[in-house]
Amino acid sequence: MKKLLKLILFFIFGSYFCQDVQGFVSNENLIGIKDVVISLNNKTITYTNNNGYFSIPKAKELDTISFNKSGHLRKDILMKDFKESNHKITLERVYDIETVVFNEKEYKKVNYNFALKKQSNIRFIPYPNWEMGLKFKNDLEKKGFVSNVTLYLHKTDTDVRNTNVEINFYTIDSLTGKPKMKLNKSKIIYTPSDKSRKQAIVNVEKLKIPFPLNGIFVSMKWLPNEFNDKKLGPSIRYTTSSEEELTYERLYGDWGSKAGQNPRKSSFVNMMMGLEVYIKKTKNE
Numbered sequence: 001m002k003k004l005l006k007l008i009l010f011f012i013f014g015s016y017f018c019q020d021v022q023g024f025v026s027n028e029n030l031i032g033i034k035d036v037v038i039s040l041n042n043k044t045i046t047y048t049n050n051n052g053y054f055s056i057p058k059a060k061e062l063d064t065i066s067f068n069k070s071g072h073l074r075k076d077i078l079m080k081d082f083k084e085s086n087h088k089i090t091l092e093r094v095y096d097i098e099t100v101v102f103n104e105k106e107y108k109k110v111n112y113n114f115a116l117k118k119q120s121n122i123r124f125i126p127y128p129n130w131e132m133g134l135k136f137k138n139d140l141e142k143k144g145f146v147s148n149v150t151l152y153l154h155k156t157d158t159d160v161r162n163t164n165v166e167i168n169f170y171t172i173d174s175l176t177g178k179p180k181m182k183l184n185k186s187k188i189i190y191t192p193s194d195k196s197r198k199q200a201i202v203n204v205e206k207l208k209i210p211f212p213l214n215g216i217f218v219s220m221k222w223l224p225n226e227f228n229d230k231k232l233g234p235s236i237r238y239t240t241s242s243e244e245e246l247t248y249e250r251l252y253g254d255w256g257s258k259a260g261q262n263p264r265k266s267s268f269v270n271m272m273m274g275l276e277v278y279i280k281k282t283k284n285e
Contacts, residue, residue: 020055020056020057020058020059021055021056021059021079021082021083021087022053022054022055022087023053023054023055023056023082023087023088023089024052024053024054024087024088024089025038025048025052025054025067025069025088025089025090025091026052026088026089026090026091027072027090027091027092027093028090028092028093030090031052032048032050032051032052032053033048033052033069033072033091034047034048034049034050034051034052035047035048035069036048036052036054036067036068036069036072036091037066037067037068037069038054038056038065038066038067038068039065039066039068040056040059040063040064040065040066041063041064042064042066045057059079060079061078061079061080062078062079062080063078063079064076064077064078064079064252065077065078065079065082067089067091069091071093072091072092072093073091073092073093073181073182075089075091076129076252077089077252077253078252081252081253092180092181092182093181108278108279108281109147109276109277109278109279110140110144110276110277110278110279111274111275111276122237122238122269123154123155123157123235123237124154124235124236124238124271125157125160125231125232125233125235126222126231126232127222127230127231127232127251128163128222128223128224128225128228128229128230128232129221129222129223129224129251129252130221130222130249130250130251131168131219131220131221131222131249131250131251132219132220132221132236132247132248132249132271133168133170133179133217133218133219133220133247133248133249133255134217134218134219134246134247134270134271134273135172135177135215135216135217135246135247135248136215136216136217136218136275137214137215138211138212138213138214138215138216140279141213142213142279142280143210143211143212143213143279143280144210144211144277144278144279144280145205145208145209145210145211145277145278146169146204146205146207146209146210146211146216146218146275146276146277146278147203147204147205147276147277147278148201148202148203148204148205148274148275148276149167149201149202149204149218149273149274149275149276150199150200150201150202150273150274150275150276151165151190151199151200151201151202151220151234151236151273152199152236152237152272152273152274153192153196153197153198153199153200153234153235153236153237154197154234154235154236154237155195155196155197155235156192156195156233156234156235157195157233157235158195160229160231160232160233160235161225161227161229161232161233162192162194162195162225162232162233162234163222163223163224163225163229163232163233164189164190164191164223164225165189165190165191165192165220165221165222165223165234166187166188166189166190166220166221166223167184167188167189167190167202167204167218167219167220167221168182168184168188168218168219168221169182169183169184169209169216169217169218169219170182170183170216170217170219171183171212171214171216171217172212172214172215172216172217174214177257178248178254178255178257179217179219179248179255183209183210183216184204184207184209186207188202188204188207189223190202192233192234195233195234197237199274211277211278211279216275217248218273218275220236220271236271236272237271237272238269238270238271238272239269239270239271239272240268240269243268244268245257245268245270246268246270247269247270247271
């Protein structure tokens, strides 16, 4: 009798946890995207059909499913979160920066260093794949291109190991104010040399990343290291001198504004970062 009960339970729960999962991948206009590469735990398993539909066999709640398509922003999501989204995924197109024509003589360099005079001695220790971005407004309202990014790094704790950091650029969603479309096609990686407090400059001039009229988001994403550590460096520094939330962050899912307000002052805590851009000169310059 016990053997029969175990056999019944095996078939019931085995079919529940190993059932196929159906899904749909579309663009921002809800049109299905074909030939999207779909990976389960970094292993390619299938592709979407001509209408954007696909099927995943034997998926578990904590598996990571990835969606990758040339010309689109890659998306990673846990299987349990994928189910909560009704098995639907939207991929954002990547801005084509290779067609940009750039004549350096027509541009001048402008620095956008965010709130350097009011620093906060707050240390943020992130998780793997944690991404944090800072909004830079285009005060001059002139188009340009990004030259350098300055990362203001805090001293990393002795018991925390450093990892590579991915730098990304996004347009600003005019409706939500959140990061929207990814601007860089290629990966931009910063590798910290030590754990000291410093200003690290990352040059991206050759990529010709556009600086839109309504500004840009610049983000840091901490990549998993070879030790699979749950806490990573380098740590970043914060500032408390802004009256608005300019910092957004996420882990796999949607961006959220979680910079938080300083309880001692009427100002918000935001990450510190610098940006140098080329702005097109006027006729009199």
